[in-house]
Amino acid sequence: MNTTLVPPILQNKDPDAPSIFTAEGLLREARRQKRLEEHPVPAVCLLDPDGDIVRQLAARGLSTRCPFWACYHTDLHRFTWEGIEIGVVGCAVGASFAVLVAEELFASGCELLISVTSSGQIAQVKEPPYFILIEKALRDEGTSYHYLPPSEYSHIAASLLPVLEETRKSLDGVLCGSTWTTDAPFRETQAAIDQHRATGILAVEMEAAALYAFAQARQKSVVCVAHVTNQMASIEGDFEKGDADGMQDSLRIVVAIARAWKVSTDHTEVSGVLG
Template sequence: MGDGGDDKVVIAPRRLPGEPALAGPGLLLVNPAEAGAGICLAQTAGWRRQRLFHSNLWQNQAGGGWLAGPAVGAPMAVLCLEKLIALGAGPVIVLGWAGALAADLAVGDIVLPTSALSEEGTSRHYPLAEPPLPAEGLLTSLEQALAEAALPVRRGAVWTTDAPYRETMAKVEEYRRAGLCAVEMEYAALATVAAFRGVELVELLLISDLARPDSPWQPAFNHKEFRRRSRAVLELLFHFIGRG
């Protein structure tokens, strides 16, 4: 989809001289924890570091594949995604964290978003005729890989917000009753931009905290079991993109 006439953008994402040409599927790691662990995997595999704003980009020189991050929040995530697409990236697999809304989700469970209720301000600048959909083939392949690794996974709709400190228990309960299973900060915008640019994208969300109407917020970011699950998922995804 392009822009023309008075709608022509001031700055278009593009590959500049000397910048890498990406190929094959890759990982956009939202959170600093996974991004740091991903760097270790890329270094061990002999990947080359490239520039990507104040984030990181690592490229497999041997046969395609790349890894980028961190990129917390919709604006930064989209800034990175736009540049990655301009460099030739795709398909894109995003790894992020989410708070559980659904009562049957536990810390360490995995959600594959299929749609999002957007309360972020980035995606409205990318007009689409229809809501974005995840890449079904890629989603199914990921489900199979996760099942083979005995990692619990489910599909579902999520709530995307720019303001985690303004989430209220009233909204948690309203959106839970509406069938949303988790809350996070990037998916609605990333899915919209990917659809706008014609690139396949799926996101994998690791449940990192619980929001329950009858108890205080329950974060688990620093729990050993959560960190072990995060590492296992990251390694699975790293090998997944390595297979093309």
């Protein structure tokens, strides 16, 4: 193959080779510099790329900032919702940022990571806002190619498919399907939208393909949710999430996923704190 015709993102990649730079090493040095003790994060963690959930929780006095979170770029907040303790990181938007934080969360004790990201409507299945449990995501971003060989889609782990099905059954109006992950939201052209709609893609977002590639490569539990809130600002009154910027609706999904995951991992009913 003439490598001059292959884009750099696909050159010299060996997903099986160990990385010299690791999340564990970064966190070790961050703790040293910041004089932080090492404490685990909650077993269930949430990525909130828009930051609305974090802001709404803080405004209501429902969350506390974790003083031991060693990430250089973000804050981790802890809260309890319906008896489940959750760690949440806000504003980690985009594939590379989301995976950077995901690596650090799992290196710090996370066992299940849920991402709820605002998404643009591709297939007009209903009026926004609504939620899609993402089964697979088109890899139109760069980060996933560092974790997995080239392919069209990244997929949720097969072991988590029952979690999606149980969550969908337990909540009215939640869909399952595929999304398009892009690194360039302001390059969503009509031709691209039409093409992806024709292949059955439901929405466009910026993190899922990379998070699922990371999860597969590292054998971690990650569930991505698209909160379809907009039609790419092509109409007036777009980007409305509902009451409290969609916080309560989003956390209803998060709790349902966490409970279904816990049942799938230890086959016991969950009524309180996950441990």
